[in-house]
Amino acid sequence: MDTYIQNAVELLRKLVSIQSFSGDEYLRSDFLARYFTEKGISIERLGNNLIVRQPHHDKSKPTLMLNSHLDTVRPNSGYTFDPFTPPHSESHVYGLGSNDAGASVVTLLQIFLYFYEKQLPFNLLLALSAEEENSGHKGMTLLWQKLSGEVDMAIIGEPTGMKAAIAERGLLVIDGEAKGVSGHAARNEGINALYIALEDIGILKSIKFDKISSAMGEVKLTVTQINAGTQHNVVPDRCSFVVDIRPTEMYTNSEIMEILQPKVRSELKARSLTNRSSATPADHPLMRCIQQIGIRTYTSPTTSDWMRITCPAVKMGPGESERSHRPDEFILIDELKQGIEGYIRFIEKLS
Numbered sequence: 001m002d003t004y005i006q007n008a009v010e011l012l013r014k015l016v017s018i019q020s021f022s023g024d025e026y027l028r029s030d031f032l033a034r035y036f037t038e039k040g041i042s043i044e045r046l047g048n049n050l051i052v053r054q055p056h057h058d059k060s061k062p063t064l065m066l067n068s069h070l071d072t073v074r075p076n077s078g079y080t081f082d083p084f085t086p087p088h089s090e091s092h093v094y095g096l097g098s099n100d101a102g103a104s105v106v107t108l109l110q111i112f113l114y115f116y117e118k119q120l121p122f123n124l125l126l127a128l129s130a131e132e133e134n135s136g137h138k139g140m141t142l143l144w145q146k147l148s149g150e151v152d153m154a155i156i157g158e159p160t161g162m163k164a165a166i167a168e169r170g171l172l173v174i175d176g177e178a179k180g181v182s183g184h185a186a187r188n189e190g191i192n193a194l195y196i197a198l199e200d201i202g203i204l205k206s207i208k209f210d211k212i213s214s215a216m217g218e219v220k221l222t223v224t225q226i227n228a229g230t231q232h233n234v235v236p237d238r239c240s241f242v243v244d245i246r247p248t249e250m251y252t253n254s255e256i257m258e259i260l261q262p263k264v265r266s267e268l269k270a271r272s273l274t275n276r277s278s279a280t281p282a283d284h285p286l287m288r289c290i291q292q293i294g295i296r297t298y299t300s301p302t303t304s305d306w307m308r309i310t311c312p313a314v315k316m317g318p319g320e321s322e323r324s325h326r327p328d329e330f331i332l333i334d335e336l337k338q339g340i341e342g343y344i345r346f347i348e349k350l351s
Helices: 002-015 026-038 098-115 140-147 193-206 253-263 285-293 333-350
Strands: 044-046 049-053 063-069 092-094 123-129 153-156 164-168 172-179 220-228 238-246 267-270 297-300 313-315 330-332
Touching: 002 026, 002 092, 002 098, 002 333, 026 049, 044 140, 049 140, 063 098, 063 140, 092 098, 092 333, 098 123, 098 330, 098 333, 123 140, 164 285, 172 193, 172 253, 193 220, 193 238, 193 253, 253 267, 285 313, 285 333, 330 333
Parallel strands: 063 123, 063 153, 153 313, 164 297
Antiparallel strands: 044 049, 049 123, 092 330, 164 313, 172 238, 172 267, 220 238
């Protein structure tokens, strides 16, 4: 066990030194492809995504996918050190993406190696995906076109403190645009698009969605941006605003759009309809395993690659979500140990 933990620490220190912004993960993908090849393990590469299967992969068995993402956000200006050459510590691994989601990548990778030759009642498949942070089409969206008929259940590696997220809110971002007629402000001319937008925003704020999820509660809707006008004395003929919606499994994104558009004068356009909410069926083996081990469960307010797959899943990994996307990112080595031991316990119980 100590060997797997030490290997995870060493691998993570190497990974954080390799730039891997969303859509530009090829160097990290190249590195990990060589890592497996040097161990004599065959990989399948799809763009910057990597797929690794056990040597005795049996199509007659169900398949459990172990997934986390290779990409990171860009570092913010608050870093007190170079995020790609972080300081060395005996108790921490520092660096961009060390917590989100490098810790999950290296622990799931070591878990895959731990079980690589072992016969289980299900196959293990390791899928390391690209473009998670920017919801790109060349990440899990591309991977799932290939894996959707093969994978039956999944563990999505994200920093959760090894608690199990059994439901995850979706994401629906809407661009609204109110249209008016420009005119001179001093002469009270035109039709003020800003006023139309404000009226519509008030309507959107007051909307209550009837169906309430037992796991996630109500659909959450928040207007987060607004923009109008070119100068102080011109009545704006356009006003744009952005609506952030966190759906539950009770509504599809398309259904939400159908509810909202008739209620407002502004034109509403969804940036994507595919970022759906997810919830693990209560009677699924993943849930029974969680209950038998006594893992704490919760509903995740953040999205992940879970929303891009259609099989039952849980989101679980070492680290803490609140460290994600913040300066001087880190993971504790004890958390990597906790992750490896927790994943092994989970897979053995699931067996």
